[in-house]
Amino acid sequence: MSEEPAFSTILEEIYQAHVSLSDSDGLESNGSARAKLAWQARRHHAGRNSRMVKVLGYEKLILVLALVLFPLGHHFRGRREFSIAWLGRSIDTVMGLYLRFIVSQADTLKKLASNDAFPDYKTVNATLERADENGPEAAEAQKQISLWKAQINNSQDASDLAVFNDVFYKIDAYAEAVFAHVHTDIGEKTNAYLDALDCYRHNVIKFLRTEWLEGSNDVIEANDIMRQYDRITARIAVWLSPQDSANNAPIPLLSGWLLDYAWSSLNAVKEGIIEICRWFEPLLEYYPVVHGHGHDMDDKSEVLIQNAVNCVVVRKYLSDADVKLCHFLWERRHTLIFHLHNKMSIISERETQQDRPKNTQQINNAFDILPDKGVFWQLDASMKEGSKKSFYSIRGSGAHAMHVTKWDWKNKALMKNWKRDGEPLVKAVVLELHKARKYRAIILADPIIAGLRKQLEDFFAPMMNRNFGIRLGGKFTTSKSWQWWDGIEIPKDITPVTSAHIDETFKSKLQQTQQHNQLVQRDQDAITGLVAYVEHMACARATTTKDSVLNAEVAKTLNALVYALQSNSTHLQNCSMAGGPDQSSDVVHLEISKTKNQVDANTTLEPHVSSPSKRRRSFTVSGSSGPMNKRVRSSQNSAMSDDEDIVV
Numbered sequence: 001m002s003e004e005p006a007f008s009t010i011l012e013e014i015y016q017a018h019v020s021l022s023d024s025d026g027l028e029s030n031g032s033a034r035a036k037l038a039w040q041a042r043r044h045h046a047g048r049n050s051r052m053v054k055v056l057g058y059e060k061l062i063l064v065l066a067l068v069l070f071p072l073g074h075h076f077r078g079r080r081e082f083s084i085a086w087l088g089r090s091i092d093t094v095m096g097l098y099l100r101f102i103v104s105q106a107d108t109l110k111k112l113a114s115n116d117a118f119p120d121y122k123t124v125n126a127t128l129e130r131a132d133e134n135g136p137e138a139a140e141a142q143k144q145i146s147l148w149k150a151q152i153n154n155s156q157d158a159s160d161l162a163v164f165n166d167v168f169y170k171i172d173a174y175a176e177a178v179f180a181h182v183h184t185d186i187g188e189k190t191n192a193y194l195d196a197l198d199c200y201r202h203n204v205i206k207f208l209r210t211e212w213l214e215g216s217n218d219v220i221e222a223n224d225i226m227r228q229y230d231r232i233t234a235r236i237a238v239w240l241s242p243q244d245s246a247n248n249a250p251i252p253l254l255s256g257w258l259l260d261y262a263w264s265s266l267n268a269v270k271e272g273i274i275e276i277c278r279w280f281e282p283l284l285e286y287y288p289v290v291h292g293h294g295h296d297m298d299d300k301s302e303v304l305i306q307n308a309v310n311c312v313v314v315r316k317y318l319s320d321a322d323v324k325l326c327h328f329l330w331e332r333r334h335t336l337i338f339h340l341h342n343k344m345s346i347i348s349e350r351e352t353q354q355d356r357p358k359n360t361q362q363i364n365n366a367f368d369i370l371p372d373k374g375v376f377w378q379l380d381a382s383m384k385e386g387s388k389k390s391f392y393s394i395r396g397s398g399a400h401a402m403h404v405t406k407w408d409w410k411n412k413a414l415m416k417n418w419k420r421d422g423e424p425l426v427k428a429v430v431l432e433l434h435k436a437r438k439y440r441a442i443i444l445a446d447p448i449i450a451g452l453r454k455q456l457e458d459f460f461a462p463m464m465n466r467n468f469g470i471r472l473g474g475k476f477t478t479s480k481s482w483q484w485w486d487g488i489e490i491p492k493d494i495t496p497v498t499s500a501h502i503d504e505t506f507k508s509k510l511q512q513t514q515q516h517n518q519l520v521q522r523d524q525d526a527i528t529g530l531v532a533y534v535e536h537m538a539c540a541r542a543t544t545t546k547d548s549v550l551n552a553e554v555a556k557t558l559n560a561l562v563y564a565l566q567s568n569s570t571h572l573q574n575c576s577m578a579g580g581p582d583q584s585s586d587v588v589h590l591e592i593s594k595t596k597n598q599v600d601a602n603t604t605l606e607p608h609v610s611s612p613s614k615r616r617r618s619f620t621v622s623g624s625s626g627p628m629n630k631r632v633r634s635s636q637n638s639a640m641s642d643d644e645d646i647v648v
Contacts, residue, residue, distance in 0.1 A: 004084060011062070015066045015070050054088055054298060055091070058091060060099055061087070065082065068106045069082075072168065075169055079259070091299045093273060094263070094273060095299040097266055097273070097305075099302075100305070100323050101262045101266075105253075113159035116155050118151070121230050127144055127145065146245065178203070187251045188249060189249050194242060197249060200240070200252060208229075212233070213229055213233075269333050269341040273300070273329075276304065277300040279485075279486070280304045281307055282429050282432045283406075286363070286428035286431075290363070305322045307405070308460070309325070336448060337452065345521070349443075357431070363427055370431070370434060375397045375398060376426060382399065383426060401433065405429075437486070441491075444488065445491055450494050451496035453496070523566075527566070540554045
């Protein structure tokens with residue numbers, strides 16, 4: 001059986017196991033479904049299908065697919081979320097946040113389809129119309145709408161989402177048609193989005209009442225099913241109505257379009273999300289390098305959620321802490337996280353993050369050049385002792401990193417060969433702590449990024465049990481505030497931005513900054529590719545050996561060309577960003593490293609100009625590699641005609 005049918009069969013078996021034993025206490029307590037999943041994972045692990053093993057090893061993903069999306073019918077089952085190939089590629093950065101988004105939107109649908117008592121649509125519609133007017137009646141209507149929304153949020157009665165299975169396709173089509181031109185405003189209280197939302201609400205309600213109730217807007221008295229349909233449309237009408245007191249506007253109902261939007265929206269700020277994940281996990285980039293066959297840290301945002309929630313659970317258990325955290329991050333994706341993403345996307349910062357060791361040997365080499373290794377020896381000794389005794393016996397710098405990491409360093413099997421399996425990761429923690437104290441202290445001097453970090457601290461503070469004691473640095477202390485594993489604090493002279501909602505001018509500037517960063521990155525990649533191409537040309541080398549550096553004349557000309565391209569790149573960027581604030585006209589140096597070269601006495605430093613009558617022959621560069629390894633063809637559209645002088 002091929003991957004896709006086998007995967008669908010597994011999901012159906014897990015769903016049936018859930019239904020047969022009536023496990024309805026939520027994903028995390030689904031004993032029968034999780035037991036079925038564990039059995040399937042072991043079976044496919046034995047079959048050594050690495051992609052299937054990776055996907056089945058991600059428990060949260062499988063439970064969401066099997067118990068949330070799979071029962072919603074063919075509108076979702078035909079999507080990429082049920083493709084092993086897509087899942088294997090996409091389990092990387094934002095899948096953890098994406099899964100909680102799906103769960104949250106499915107829970108909203110359950111509340112909208114609840115059997116709890118609710119006013120009929122005619123009453124609701126009349127109230128909504130009064131809320132759009134002026135005067136005291138409008139204020140009273142708005143107050144009533146707020147009460148109804150609270151009632152929907154508190155719905156308890158079980159509901160069957162199968163009622164939506166045959167209408168998802170139309171809900172999806174309306175969303176795609178209405179929101180295509182306001183893609184960046186979803187959930188924001190902009191005039192364009194509110195107008196689109198009003199149109200979407202009208203279309204969805206009209207379609208559902210036509211499909212279920214033959215278009216009637218009167219009070220439904222026929223039977224229980226018809227009254228249930230009437231209450232569902234009434235709830236949807238209320239839910240999709242923006243409130244004056246709310247900071248955000250409602251987002252569309254769950255559908256394929258909404259999932260596509262959520263996935264692209266999260267990936268659009270991926271660099272910012274990765275940096276937040278680093279705040280919660282010291283081994284985020286190192287663990288997959290050292291333990292390539294393990295899947296504990298396959299997806300970065302899943303690691304973030306698990307580490308954060310587990311810390312909260314130790315202090316005070318909240319069953320929906322993961323969803324609350326994801327909702328917090330989702331609301332700030334267009335503002336604070338967007339700003340962090342832009343900050344981490346600039347060339348210098350990208351290089352700072354990408355120079356981490358890529359294998360165990362590089363970890364050892366980077367560790368060997370550290371000036372002070374005392375932190376490592378103290379932490380290493382404490383961990384060995386802590387694995388045998390108390391978890392809180394770890395002392396010294398980096399101790400808190402061991403309290404939060406998802407790495408199961410207390411596993412006794414590690415002690416059998418600690419030098420091979422344990423030491424590299426302890427060294428990695430010390431390296432990451434050393435690195436974080438350099439670059440993270442700098443980015444936290446930005447009030448916006450400091451504001452995001454402070455808001456996360458404030459988010460976790462109410463969840464913490466103040467009577468919980470923790471041993472840090474050999475002392476038993478009472479935790480009264482959120483503690484970061486890196487121990488880095490916001491500079492005292494920086495005032496963090498405390499509002500999660502930034503004005504439109506700030507959002508516009510963020511978008512312009514991102515656009516500028518993308519243009520710079522595009523040009524850097526192109527010029528870097530050009531330099532790499534020339535460096536691999538056999539005819540550009542100083543000698544005939546394969547490892548030869550460039551000829552000095554070639555290197556000099558190439559460096560001049562790089563500077564000219566940088567200058568023109570800056571000019572074109574300024575043209576593209578015309579009217580944008582704070583855009584400098586200075587040359588943007590794209591960090592293209594100077595090429596190594598060697599003077600060749602047999603080569604003249606004066607260029608030779610060929611005769612105008614000669615045609616340049618197309619040729620293939622031998623020994624070259626990369627995307628430019630193609631035959632050069634003459635063209636009428638070429639910037640250089642055959643009659644022009646050609647420098648060779």
